[in-house]
Amino acid sequence: MLMTKNSLLVLxxxxxGLSALTLxxxxxxxxxxxxxxxxxxxxxxxxxxxxxxxxxxxxRADEELVADGPTTGTIVEADGWIVSTLYSFRQQxxxxxxxxxxxxxxxxxxxxxxxxxxxxLLKVDSDDPLPVARFAPKSDVQVxxxxxxxxxxxxxxxxxxxxxxxSAIDR
Numbered sequence: 574m575l576m577t578k579n580s581l582l583v584l585x586x587x588x589x590g591l592s593a594l595t596l597x598x599x600x601x602x603x604x605x606x607x608x609x610x611x612x613x614x615x616x617x618x619x620x621x622x623x624x625x626x627x628x629x630x631x632x633r634a635d636e637e638l639v640a641d642g643p644t645t646g647t648i649v650e651a652d653g654w655i656v657s658t659l660y661s662f663r664q665q666x667x668x669x670x671x672x673x674x675x676x677x678x679x680x681x682x683x684x685x686x687x688x689x690x691x692x693x694l695l696k697v698d699s700d701d702p703l704p705v706a707r708f709a710p711k712s713d714v715q716v717x718x719x720x721x722x723x724x725x726x727x728x729x730x731x732x733x734x735x736x737x738x739x740s741a742i743d744r
Contacts, residue, residue: 611736614721619732620674620704621648624725625657625681625695629667645724646671646695651702653679655695659686662693671697672729674704714739 626643646657655671662669662683669681685694697703722735 611719611721611734615723615732615734618647618706618721618723621706622646622723622725622732623648623655623674624672624729625655625661626670626672627661627666627668628670643726645726647706647723648674648703649705651705653697653699653703654684655681655697657693657695659688659691659693662686669695671695672725673697673699676730711742714742716740716742 623646624643625646644657644661646655648654649656665683669683670678671681672678679697679699681695681697683693684696687693716739718739720737720739722737723732724735725732727733
């Protein structure tokens with residue numbers, strides 16, 4: 574009987590240990606697959622992300638001028654339509670410069686502002702078609718899915734990345 578209890582204990586520990594080894598062996602594969610998926614998504618969308626600088630239209634705060642720093646946007650149409658946050662365009666800037674994916678800079682103009690969604694639509698003129706971000710169809714987006722936000726706020730050439738989770742739809 575003692576032999577049976579010890580044998581069961583050893584067998585249980587062995588099974589538990591082997592299952593832990595199996596989990597450990599699978600985890601790097603899953604992590605690697607997730608990393609590869611994120612890297613592929615970033616590589617696909619990054620060429621359509623631009624840096625936007627505004628000049629003029631500064632606000633005063635206690636007798637000091639408060640300037641907005643650079644912001645970022647996403648090219649949504651090959652002929653130069655760009656969506657950005659409204660934050661940098663609340664004051665009417667005297668000029669707007671966009672650093673395009675090839676490193677050249679182009680003047681932009683504000684075409685529309687949506688104050689309820691906090692977005693601005695800009696337009697740049699370009700002789701060549703610009704790379705366009707491809708968005709997932711709204712019907713495919715579900716609460717709990719991973720999402721990646723990209724921007725070029727601090728560096729004109731490389732994108733900053735942030736990962737999050739879709740928390741709500743139709744807000």
